[in-house]
Amino acid sequence: xxxxxxxxxxSRSSADRVPSLLTALGGIPVAAAFERTAGDExxxxxxxxxxxxxxxxxxxxxxxxxxxxxxxxxxDESYSSGTRAGRGDAYIAARSAVDAAKGLPGSxxxxxxxxxxxxxxxxxxxxxxxxCEAVWALVAPLVLGRTEAQWRVVDAVDxxxxxxxxxxxxxxxxASVTGALRASRIRDERAAYPVLDRLLAGAHAAATDExxxxxx
Numbered sequence: 001x002x003x004x005x006x007x008x009x010x011s012r013s014s015a016d017r018v019p020s021l022l023t024a025l026g027g028i029p030v031a032a033a034f035e036r037t038a039g040d041e042x043x044x045x046x047x048x049x050x051x052x053x054x055x056x057x058x059x060x061x062x063x064x065x066x067x068x069x070x071x072x073x074x075x076d077e078s079y080s081s082g083t084r085a086g087r088g089d090a091y092i093a094a095r096s097a098v099d100a101a102k103g104l105p106g107s108x109x110x111x112x113x114x115x116x117x118x119x120x121x122x123x124x125x126x127x128x129x130x131x132c133e134a135v136w137a138l139v140a141p142l143v144l145g146r147t148e149a150q151w152r153v154v155d156a157v158d159x160x161x162x163x164x165x166x167x168x169x170x171x172x173x174x175a176s177v178t179g180a181l182r183a184s185r186i187r188d189e190r191a192a193y194p195v196l197d198r199l200l201a202g203a204h205a206a207a208t209d210e211x212x213x214x215x216x
Contacts, residue, residue: 001031001045001046001047001071001072001073001074001088001090001204002045002046002047002049002052002069002070002071002090002200002204003043003044003045003046003069003070003074003083003086003090003091003093003094004034004043004044004045004046004052004055004056004067004068004069004094005037005041005042005043005067005068005069005070005094005095005097005098006021006041006042006043006055006059006065006066006067006068006098007040007041007042007065007066007068007098007101007102008040008041008064008065008066009064009065009066009107010064014064016040017040017062017064017065018036018040018041018042020062021034021042021058021059021062021064021065022034022035022036022042024058024062025042025044025055025058025059028044028046028051028054028055028058029046029047029048029051030044030045030046030051031045031046031047031079032044032045032079032082032083032086033082033083034055034083035082035083035084037083037084041098043083043084043094044083045074045079045083045086045090049196049197049198049200049201049204050193050197052069052200053193053196053197053200056069056108056136057143060106060107060108060140060143060144061143061146061151063144065107066098066101066102066107067098067101067107067108067109068094068095068096068097068098068099068100068101068108068109068110068111069094069097069108069109069110069111069200070089070090070091070092070093070094070095070096070097070111070112070113071090071093071110071111071112071125071129071200071203071204071207072088072089072090072093072112072113072204072207072208073088073089073090073113073207073208074086074087074088074089074090074091075087075088089113089207090113092113093111093112093113093207094111096111097109097110097111104133104137105137105140105141106136106137106139106140106141106144107140107144108133108136108137108140109133110129110130110132110133110136110200110203111129112125112126112128112129112203112204112206112207113125113207123206123210124206124209124210125203125206125207125209125210127206128199128200128202128203128206129199129203129207131199132196132199132200132202132203135192135195135196135199136196138192139189139192139196142184142185142186142188142189143189146184146185146186147184149180150180150183150184150186151184152170153166153170153176153177153180153181153184154180154181154184154186156169156170156177157177157181163177163178163181
């Protein structure tokens with residue numbers, strides 16, 4: 001399982017953005033729905049690495065959040081009444097991750113449970129998690145730095161059958177669409193998606209194996 005904990009930046013000096021984030025996360029496949037856990041923090045329980053990636057991209061696009069992912073075991077049925085009731089190693093790892101994210105430029109951190117053998121050096125699980133976090137460090141700035149104008153073009157292209165149709169919808173030239181897509185680096189971002197998913201799945205598999213548990 002994957003616990004995603006998302007904490008609002010500068011919450012003391014800005015408006016409460018939790019309701020809008022929860023709305024934006026509404027379409028993400030989850031094992032237990034995203035909900036406000038405390039103050040300006042949101043947490044959800046997910047089973048699919050691709051869903052985790054989608055949730056992080058939603059939060060990054062809003063630009064107001066620190067994001068932590070904990071990969072590992074979750075106590076069966078502890079979350080049946082909601083994410084906040086969940087227990088297990090993944091929850092502890094997620095808390096460590098969101099705290100670490102606050103010190104990272106891309107505001108995304110990936111953590112796995114501490115292993116009994118960690119004192120002898122990095123474990124396989126921590127290596128997988130570190131690699132995943134390193135790729136996020138390259139992807140997150142692409143999302144955070146995209147302008148609203150570039151997002152409008154990306155969204156129009158995503159919902160249109162062709163770039164020409166997107167240009168017509170936006171009232172701009174096809175060349176302008178091509179230029180905006182190039183400047184947005186959306187293709188570079190999306191080329192990294194399979195890598196992010198594979199590395200996160202590897203972190204989870206290694207973490208549960210090291211703990212001698214199931215693959216949940």
